[in-house]
Amino acid sequence: MADKETLLELLYLMLKVRRVEECLLDVFAQGKIPGFIHVGIGQEAVAAGVCSCLKPDDFIFTTHRGHGQALAKGIELNRFMAEIYGRKDGFCKGKAGSMHVASKEAGVAGSNGIVGAGLPISLGTAFASQYRDENAVTVCFFGDGASNQGTFHESLNLAALWNLPVIFCCENNGWAQFTPQKVYMKLENISKRAESYGMAGVTVDGDDVIKVREEAEKAVSKARKGEGPTLLECKTHRWFGHYAGDPQKYRSPTEVESTREFDPIVKFEEFLLKSKFIDQAHVDTLEAKIKSEIQGAIDFAESSPIAGPEELFTDVYA
Amino acid sequence: MSETRYIRAIAEALNEEMARDENVFIIGEDVGGPGGAFSATKGLLEKYGERRIRDTPISESAIVGLAIGAAAQGLRPVVEIMFADFLTVCMDQIVNQMAKTRYMFGGMYKLPMVIRAPGGGGLNAGPQHSQCLESWFAHVPGMKVVMPATPYDAKGLLKSAIRDDDPVLVLENKALYGSKGEVPDEEYLVPIGKADVKKAGKDVTVVSASRMVHQALDAAKALSKDGIDIEVIDLRTISPLDKETIFDSVEKTSKLVVAHEAVKAFGIGAEIAALVGEEMLDYLDAPVLRVGAPFVPVPFNLESFYLPNSQDVVTAVKKVMEY
Numbered sequence: 001m002a003d004k005e006t007l008l009e010l011l012y013l014m015l016k017v018r019r020v021e022e023c024l025l026d027v028f029a030q031g032k033i034p035g036f037i038h039v040g041i042g043q044e045a046v047a048a049g050v051c052s053c054l055k056p057d058d059f060i061f062t063t064h065r066g067h068g069q070a071l072a073k074g075i076e077l078n079r080f081m082a083e084i085y086g087r088k089d090g091f092c093k094g095k096a097g098s099m100h101v102a103s104k105e106a107g108v109a110g111s112n113g114i115v116g117a118g119l120p121i122s123l124g125t126a127f128a129s130q131y132r133d134e135n136a137v138t139v140c141f142f143g144d145g146a147s148n149q150g151t152f153h154e155s156l157n158l159a160a161l162w163n164l165p166v167i168f169c170c171e172n173n174g175w176a177q178f179t180p181q182k183v184y185m186k187l188e189n190i191s192k193r194a195e196s197y198g199m200a201g202v203t204v205d206g207d208d209v210i211k212v213r214e215e216a217e218k219a220v221s222k223a224r225k226g227e228g229p230t231l232l233e234c235k236t237h238r239w240f241g242h243y244a245g246d247p248q249k250y251r252s253p254t255e256v257e258s259t260r261e262f263d264p265i266v267k268f269e270e271f272l273l274k275s276k277f278i279d280q281a282h283v284d285t286l287e288a289k290i291k292s293e294i295q296g297a298i299d300f301a302e303s304s305p306i307a308g309p310e311e312l313f314t315d316v317y318a
Numbered sequence: 319m320s321e322t323r324y325i326r327a328i329a330e331a332l333n334e335e336m337a338r339d340e341n342v343f344i345i346g347e348d349v350g351g352p353g354g355a356f357s358a359t360k361g362l363l364e365k366y367g368e369r370r371i372r373d374t375p376i377s378e379s380a381i382v383g384l385a386i387g388a389a390a391q392g393l394r395p396v397v398e399i400m401f402a403d404f405l406t407v408c409m410d411q412i413v414n415q416m417a418k419t420r421y422m423f424g425g426m427y428k429l430p431m432v433i434r435a436p437g438g439g440g441l442n443a444g445p446q447h448s449q450c451l452e453s454w455f456a457h458v459p460g461m462k463v464v465m466p467a468t469p470y471d472a473k474g475l476l477k478s479a480i481r482d483d484d485p486v487l488v489l490e491n492k493a494l495y496g497s498k499g500e501v502p503d504e505e506y507l508v509p510i511g512k513a514d515v516k517k518a519g520k521d522v523t524v525v526s527a528s529r530m531v532h533q534a535l536d537a538a539k540a541l542s543k544d545g546i547d548i549e550v551i552d553l554r555t556i557s558p559l560d561k562e563t564i565f566d567s568v569e570k571t572s573k574l575v576v577a578h579e580a581v582k583a584f585g586i587g588a589e590i591a592a593l594v595g596e597e598m599l600d601y602l603d604a605p606v607l608r609v610g611a612p613f614v615p616v617p618f619n620l621e622s623f624y625l626p627n628s629q630d631v632v633t634a635v636k637k638v639m640e641y
């Protein structure tokens with residue numbers, strides 16, 4: 001099992017992701033964020049478990065539900081928040097928003113509003129590492145719904161064939177927008193699809209951060225050693241609707257209620273407390289630290305200007 | 319100078335750029351041993367090896383996506399899509415990803431990548447292997463679209479495209495692959511975004527591109543017998559469009575015909591006619607006429623009726639001369 005320092009890092013990452021997204025829901029409801037947002041509350045163990053295995057110069061590709069993945073990879077919070085607010089100091093000058101958050105410094109190589117479109121692009125960063133004989137690995141996150149796109153199948157095939165240093169991480173929350181998994185696929189475990197491409201595939205309890213981290217570590221070290229890609233499926237739960245404000249009429253209230261039983265943070269905190277890795281005071285200090293980080297980020301974002309019309313024409317071409 | 323075929327000129331450009339820059343690699347179906355469906359990459363595998371010449375599965379989205387990710391990391395991929403018609407299979411990667419990445423992420427990345435694809439008829443290859451789709455792509459901000467008509471331009475434009483920091487779509491024309499032309503022995507580049515006056519003239523401006531440049535030049539010869547002197551502009555680049563060269567010519571001739579192989583409807587001819595109508599109306603002595611293919615798919619064995627030719631250009635020019 002991971003050492004104490006790593007365990008505490010995992011707790012910090014998960015708590016930070018949860019609190020940031022709770023805050024986003026709140027400010028979104030107040031009408032402060034334009035467009036729409038998708039939160040991944042309940043799915044924090046996947047982002048934290050996987051990204052904690054990565055180095056700063058590794059790459060990740062995130063999804064429309066990608067706040068947690070970007071944060072766990074170490075995206076700077078102030079500029080992240082400013083981007084979601086659509087402000088000039090955002091990583092993408094407010095041109096990207098929540099669905100397209102990216103940061104070159106943090107190795108958040110891109111996120112996508114097109115379901116399944118990140119997979120082919122993730123082949124490219126992995127290819128560049130291999131071409132230059134560098135050691136970086138790429139993790140591409142995507143949902144269970146995305147695994148039915150042609151891009152998924154093309155990408156797995158090519159990655160396996162060329163032995164690319166990439167990990168395909170499926171955050172399987174059982175839902176694709178308003179549709180449950182049983183409606184759109186016959187398989188239960190998506191990881192099974194890996195076999196048909198000659199690739200390692202594994203399914204893990206995505207609400208158990210230690211298990212996610214263990215499997216992610218194996219996959220990352222394999223990729224780093226040049227032993228090729230892995231399809232890592234993390235089964236988790238989507239507590240809220242598809243987008244913020246979605247009343248989830250398509251889901252029974254009992255089912256929605258039951259998702260909370262799987263809370264990855266509560267589970268992990270209980271484990272850490274019970275095994276005396278931490279005490280309640282540690283948790284309280286951590287919460288306070290995160291709260292002040294978030295407040296700082298909100299202040300930063302809200303005081304950052306919205307870009308003027310002169311930004312309309314920049315960055316179309318190099 | 320030496321006489322070279324259009325396809326050889328492309329092969330020379332690829333070879334020279336690969337020799338010059340270690341970041342350039344080629345990716346596509348059959349590009350290795352066979353040298354691609356039209357032999358543009360023949361010999362490169364032997365010279366540069368499997369690391370830099372990447373034969374792929376038939377997975378156009380994965381190919382283009384891989385190129386995007388690699389380009390974002392500073393490599394310079396050159397993608398071969400076997401027939402331009404197959405660009406439709408990876409439309410998301412081209413239109414939503416490649417063209418938008420730079421803008422969407424606030425300038426975080428440059429994407430120095432090239433997609434080469436042969437379009438056009440002439441081989442009786444049927445409705446799914448013969449289309450001219452340039453106006454689709456010219457309609458999307460964030461990428462550049464070039465269409466060389468001669469071996470000289472094919473080589474010079476491709477070399478510029480490979481060195482360009484933006485994504486460039488190079489639409490070749492398979493009917494031109496076997497055509498010959500002069501290509502300098504020393505290195506040269508043809509700038510992207512600059513049209514070329516292939517023949518100067520005073521009576522009518524004929525704006526053309528790709529294969530239709532040759533049809534327009536043939537038309538010029540035929541028309542000169544009737545004492546009509548047309549100016550033939552080869553756009554070379556569709557996007558960004560070189561308005562200046564077109565406008566300068568229209569200022570001189572006051573009459574404009576636009577000739578392209580793609581269907582006339584919603585094409586680049588419509589765009590140019592509208593631009594000239596909006597900004598040059600006072601200079602025009604006649605309506606702008608368009609020559610293009612009829613609004614039907616490219617038929618397998620009716621190409622001779624379908625493809626616009628020099629006679630169509632002659633007819634259009636004579637019509638504008640009547641005003």
Ligand SMILES: Cc1ncc(C[n+]2csc(CCOP(=O)(O)OP(=O)(O)O)c2C)c(N)n1
Pocket residue numbers: 063064065113114115116142143144145146147171173175176177
């Ligand atoms: C190509 C495409 N089709 C449909 C959509 C609309 N859409 C956005 S998210 C989503 C569901 C995706 O489900 P999944 O991949 O499981 O991810 P999750 O939302 O569960 O995280 C859909 C259908 C889209 N953005 N892109």
